[in-house]
Amino acid sequence: MTPVLHVPAFEDNYIWLIRGAPGQVAIVDPGDAGPVLDFLARERLTPAAILxxxxxxxxVGGVQDLLRRHAIPVYGPARERIPGLTHPLAEGDRVRLPELALEFAVLDVPGHTHGHIAYYGAGMLFCGDTLFSAGCGRLFEGTAEEMYRSLTKLAALPPDTLVYCAHEYTAANLRFAIAVEPDNAEIRAYQREISERRARGEPSLPSTIGRERRINPFLRAAEASVRRAAERHGGRRLAENVNVFAELRRWKDDFRG
Ligand SMILES: [Zn+2]
Incomplete structure (x- = not known):
């Protein structure tokens, strides 16, 4: 299995470092350069690319500072302004990182932002702010339809795919998931597991696609219990799964659990 290291940044961001042989890493979503540079120096790692x-x-806030110290390629969405971008990407493109013996497929996952992409390869998914464990990103630029389609695309990946989200939101998301599905025993078991892991100071991530399909309300709009909860909250019948999703997203936006 490819080792993936985490560098905490800001309040609750994770900057993931995908490790390849020997001592090289790809840096995913470096919002801040300081903690990444400290980590690279301490662990004697050399960056090979930024994704x-x-x-x-x-x-992306740390990209320019990293580039000042390391001349490395920057991969990112073609449809967005990314500092130092050398490899603009869209769905169908592949990212080949020979230094890491890794290759990723690029998926378009609009919704949180217009051009948001995800990287999928070697049994791993780096999905930024699209899919969180037990949650999903807010709709800042896209529509509910776009986000629902993006999440459906990610949910169709193999169940054992490791999901590396960009934020530690799992505990708060699980409080909402329980409000939606109070009778889902797996959500409660997962909540206990996560609170133990967090108490030990460990990240709750990665999750897996299989687990998210069982516990994440935003991937479960087709479930009768989830639809009923969304209809109760919205006070009206919801015709399509995407309407259920949109109601869940509105509900979560105001949820204080
Ligand atoms: Zn974001």
Missing amino acids: CTHHHGDH
Whole structure:
């Protein structure tokens, strides 16, 4: 299995470092250069590439400072303004990183932002602010339809795919998931597991696609129990799964659990 290291940044961001042999890493969404440079020096690692999922500052804010120290390629969405971008990407493109013996497929996952992309390869998914464990990103630039289509695309990946989200939101997301599905025993078991892991100071991530399909309300709009909860909250019948998704997203936006 490819080792993936995490560098915490800001309040709750994770900057993922995908490790290849020998001592080389690809840096995913470096919102801040300081903690990454410290980590690279301490662990004697050399960066080989930067992979960006979308243009938000807490994902790209450290790119220029990293480039001042390391002349490395920057991969990112073609449809967004990414500092230092050398390899503009869209769905169908592949990222080949021979230094890391890794290759990723690029998926378009609009919704959180217009041009948001995800990287999928070697059994791993780096999905930025699109899919979180037990949650999903806010709709800052896209529509509910776009986000629902993007999440459906990610949910169709193999169940054992490791999901590396960009934020530690899992515990708060699980409180919402329980409000939606109070009778889902797996959500409660997962909540206990996560609170133990967090108490030990460990990240809750990675998750897996299979687990998310069982516990993440935003991937479960087709479930009768989730639809009923969304209809109760919205006070009206919801015709399509995407309407259920949109109601869940509105509900979560105001949820204080
Ligand atoms: Zn974002």
